[in-house]
Amino acid sequence: VPFDQRDGWIWYNGDLVPWRDAKLHVLSHGLHYASSVFEGERAYDGVIFKSREHSERLRHSAELLDFEIPYSAEELCAAKALCVERNGDPNVYVRPVAWRGSEMMAVAAQNATIHVAIGVWPWPSMFDVATKMKGIRLDIADWRRPDPACAPSASKAAGLYMIATMSKHAAERKGYADALMLDWQGRVAECTGANVFFTRGGQLHTPLADCFLDGITRRTIIDLARRRGIETVERRIMPGELPSFNECFICGTGAEVTPVSEIGPHRYVPGNISRMLIEDYAAEVRPGAAI
Ligand code: PMP
Structure with a gap:
């Protein structure tokens, strides 16, 4: 069912409105000039x-x-x-979005009204649970994450997802689940909607989040690993190092913790560290649930 033709409630500029009425005008700055930012969150058992x-x-x-x-x-x-409560399902993906409105329709938009909306909907883990321990296959994207001097790379800005969508489409066309993106300097960066981790010698290695989103899940994983006595090395990782890692997984609100079995020509076998972090993350997001 298309997203504009569902039932339920959208929080829109302070009120809950019927889902199908949550519209905006075509002459909105956010649409034309990508002056829009958003979040992706998950409610587990009613708690975000x-x-x-x-x-x-x-x-x-x-x-x-x-x-x-x-x-x-x-x-x-x-x-x-x-919004979660009113829509009735306690296990949903939560999407707040904010954008500049219609008062000014040129590059400058200082006087545009800022609009905020929140939608929620059921969204199973981004990568099919049955394949989870099998691992997903990643292509290496042609598009790179931009230099932070060329884009607000720490912002979860809608405009930055243009390269993510193009990379994801190219990967899916070739039969891959997702694409690993390099950064403007050719270093390993992240996937199109998730961060990436590797294991080697009992440690986690992950790229420094200096030109891409420092995911809330990424930080959670570093913390969960630390509690298990596993150190995380945040550093520059060049693609030439990809064959030297044992395990690989990606993480994010949508992907949660998803093992990776292939990156281009490189092969990984999801193992104990991935399994442990999948379980620890599942327990962390549902602190009330008996394990
Ligand atoms: N990188 C990108 C490009 C993303 O879209 C996301 C998902 N928001 C992440 C990383 C992971 O961020 P988080 O763990 O905060 O969901």
Whole structure:
């Protein structure tokens, strides 16, 4: 069912409105000039994981695009919780989005109204659970993550997803699940909607998040690994090192923790560290559930 033809409630500029009525005008700055930022979150058993961090990141993403979200982090958290509750399903993906409206339709848009909406919908783990321990196959994207001097790379800005969509399409055309993107300097960066980790010698290795999104899941994984006595080395990783790693997994709100079996010509066997972190992450996002 297309996303504009569903039932339910959308939180829209302060009110819950019927899903199908949550529209915007075609002459909106956010659409034409990508002045839009968003979040991706998950509610588990009715509780949004790290809701506060996501609200703060949304506000920060907007600041980087030179606009201010007219709701505090607390107000955003309350709105998200209300939206989850009103829609009735306690296990949903949560999508807040903020954009510049229609008052000005040229590059400059200082006086545009900032709009905020929140939609929620069921979204199973991004990569099919049955294949999870088998691992997914990644292509290496032709597109690269831009130099932070050329784009607000720490922002979860809609405009930055243009290269993600093109890379994902190219990967899927070739039969891969997703694409690993390099950065502007040719270093390993991240996937199109998730961060990447490798294991070697009992340690985790992950690229420094200096020109891509430092995922909330990424930080959670580093913390969960530390609690298990596993150190994470955040550093520059060149593609030439890819054959030297044992395990590989990607992580993000959508992907949760998903093992990788292939990156281009390189092969990985999902093993104990991936399995342990999948389990630890599952327990972390549902602290109330008996394991
Ligand atoms: N990188 C990109 C490009 C993403 O879209 C996401 C998903 N938001 C991530 C990384 C992971 O971020 P998080 O763990 O905060 O969901």
